[in-house]
Amino acid sequence: MTLRPHPLALHRSTRRGSGPRPRRRLLLVAGVLGLVALALLARAFDLQVVRKEFYQEQGDARFLREMPIAVSRGTIFDRNGEPLAVSTPVVSIWANPPEVLENAERIPELAQALGLDAGELKERLAQRADREFVYLRRQLPPEMAQAVLDLGIPGINGQREYKRYYPSGEVTAHVLGFTNVDDHGQEGLELAFDDWLAGKPGVKRVIRDRMGHVVEDVELVREPKPGKNLTLSLDRRIQFLAYHELKNALEEFQAESGSMVILDARTGEVLAMVNLPTYNPNAVRASTPAQRRNRAMTDVLEPGSTIKPVLMTAALSSGKFTPNGPLIDTGGGHWFFQGHDIHDTHNWGVLTPTGVITKSSNVGAAHIAMQLDTPLMYDTYRAFGFGNSTGSGFPGEASGYLKVGRDWRPLEKAIMGYGYGLNVTPLQLANAYATLADGGVMHPPTFVKGALNESRAIVAPEIAAQVLKMMETVTAPGGTATGAQVANYIVAGKTGTAHKAAAGGYAKNNYTAAFAGIVPASAPRLVGIVIIDDPKKRSYYGGMVSGPVFAKVMEGALRLLDVPPDNIGRWYAGGPLQGQGGLVGAKPRDDVSIDNEPVEDPNP
Incomplete structure (x- = not known):
């Protein structure tokens, strides 16, 4: 018989054997939780202590941004404190x-407010969907920008900037230049003094949300430093006078272009510099490179007879010549030299050196040049700055061209006596005349008021004074530039009418008409150079085309500067001639005095 345990006995036996098992499970769970807690603590320690900087940088990279703080560019003033360029x-x-594209139905509304094509704007945004920042329109007027922002379109923001504005527009365009959309100087004095004017933008650190909106300013990283102001030597009033008269002359004589430069004879400061054609620096995109070129600084020309006072400086310095002798026979107005006809348009007969200046005789100038030692003549031209930059600091200034003296051939030397075979800029020519005006002392031209540039004496004062006296006869009755006279002031000057270079030689009917003058001659204050390129109507002579521009501008400038007159009751417009003494036995073909330049190619 098989004995089976009682069910109750089995139940009791099972309960007795299961006693320790719940405790083991509890300990196991507690151990697992403890390990998890330790792991969390270790992870927290790793994140907050061991690799804190790494994760902080990662977080900052997603939400912390450095934003620029725009600064105002320095204001440019004229010498009297009138603003010429402001920001x-x-x-x-x-x-x-991405945020704008999420609200694509509002893109047409945005495009209309910005003045853009809706389709092009949507395509532009789609092409940059992986970015967080893209400019839609730069430098809008604040009221227009606010109207766009008031639309409340998600993802559209505004950034404050500064834009350059030029109150005088095209009148001062070539001197000032302009800035680009980022407010950096591109040409002219804006470029030359960019570091001074620009300042340094500030930087602040901000927190942005995922949509790019600034939610908090964290700290100022760099203090913004606004640009410094700049006071120029320009006188806006004289600049307007020069612009107005030059423009009238170009229209009257149907000329291609023109330039005028006015210097303070005592300091070398540029009081005015005008070029035509010009452009509006407030709308640069509408201009061409030719319109933006500062011709007074970058274009070179053969000076023609305006070089003769420099030649005469060398002649007087040599000791071989005085204002009144020796006499020079102009040979009936022609000198056939080495196969070339150097000629005058009139037969001036026998002239003194002063008469050569008065009547602008090419034959006389060539004879004088050939009697000078080549090193002296070359060194004089070089000392007056020809072949070198003036040192004004203006970007792109040309140096001109002057061939080394030892390489001059006889014919080249002769024609250099009346201004061919070398190239100068209008500013170089003005600087040369300013040197004669200030007793032979050269002041490097400057565009900054009160700049202390190093000056140097290059001509003996007595020689400079004699040449100045000789130049007075040019604007006196009988000279080639009576149209350059200024009422109640003595004007010392020189005309120049040069054929323009062309392929294979010189153009027969294309000229550069020039006048260079100093006023008042007895106590020089202003020096002016007028260059008019290729006049086609009425006349092409420097005395008739450029001389009157000089007279009209200087009449106003002298009044504005309150310069005392030095010619009350002496002579004016056909009155008694003083200091001519230049013609000896002259035999003019008629009684009309004009500037004289060679018709044929003067070069060998």
């Missing part, structure tokens, strides 16, 4: 493309 606040509209 005005504007707003640039930018977008977060």
Whole structure:
């Protein structure tokens, strides 16, 4: 018989054997939880202590941004404190493309407010959908930008900037230049003094949300430093006078272009510099490179007879000549030299050196040049700055061209006596005349008021004074530039009418008409150079085309500067001639005095 345990006995036996098992499970769970807690603590320690900087940088990279703080560019003033270039606040509209595209139905509304094509704007945003920042319109007027922002389109933001504005527009364009959309100087004095004017933008650290909106300013990284102001030597009033008269002359004589430079004879400061054609620096995109070129600084020309006072400086310095002798026979107005006809348009007969200046005789100038030692003549031209930059610091200034003296051939030397075979800029020519005006002392031209540039004496004062006296006869009755006279002032000057270079030689009917003058001659204050390129109507002579421009501008400038007159009751417009003494036995073909330049190619 098989004995089976009682069920109750089995139940009791099972309960007795299961006693320790719940405790083991509890300990196991507690151990697992403890390990998890330790792991969390270790992870927290790793994140917050061991690799804190790494994760902080990662977080910052997603939400912390450095934003520029725009600064105002320095104001440019004329010598009297009138603003010539100022910076005005504007707003640039930018977008977060992904956010804007999420609200694509509002793109037509945005495009209309910005003045853009809706389709092109949507395509532009789609192409940059992986970015958080893209400009839509730069430098809008604040009121227009605010109207865009008031639309409340998600992802559209504004950024404050500054835009350059030029109150005088095209009148001062070539001197000032302009800035680009980022407010950096591109040409002219804006470029030359960019570091001074620009300042240094500030930087602040901000927190942005995932949509790019600034939610908190964290700290100022760099203090903004506004640009410094700049006071120029320019006188805006004289600049306007020069612009107005030059423009009238170009229209009257149907000329291609023109330039005028006015210097303070005592300091070398540029009081005015005008070029035509010109452009509006407030709308640069509408201009051409030719319109933006500062011809007074970058274009070179053969000076023609305006070089003769420099030649005469060398002649007087040599000791071989005085203002009144020796006499020079102009040979009936022609000198056939080495197969070339150097000629005058009139037969001036026998002239003194002063008469050569008065009547602008090419034959006389060539004879004088050939009697001078070549090193002296070359060194004199070089000392007056020809072949070198003036040192004004203006970007792109040309140096001109002067062949080394030892390489001059006889014919080259002869024609250099009346201004061919070398190239100068209008500013170089003005600087040369300013040197004669200030007793032989050269002041490097400057565009900054009160700049202390190093000056140097290059001509003996007595020689400079004699040449100045000789130049007075040019604007006196019988000279080639009576149209350059200024009422109640003595004007010392020189005309120049040069054939323009062309392929294979010189153009027969294309000229550069020039006048260079100093006023008042007895106590020089202003030096002016007028260059008119290729006049086609009425006349092409420097005395008739450029001389009157000089007279009209200087009449106003002298009044504005309150310069005392030095010619009350002496002579004016056909009155008694003083200091001519230049013609000896002259045999003019008629009684009309004109500037004289060679018709044929003067070069060998």
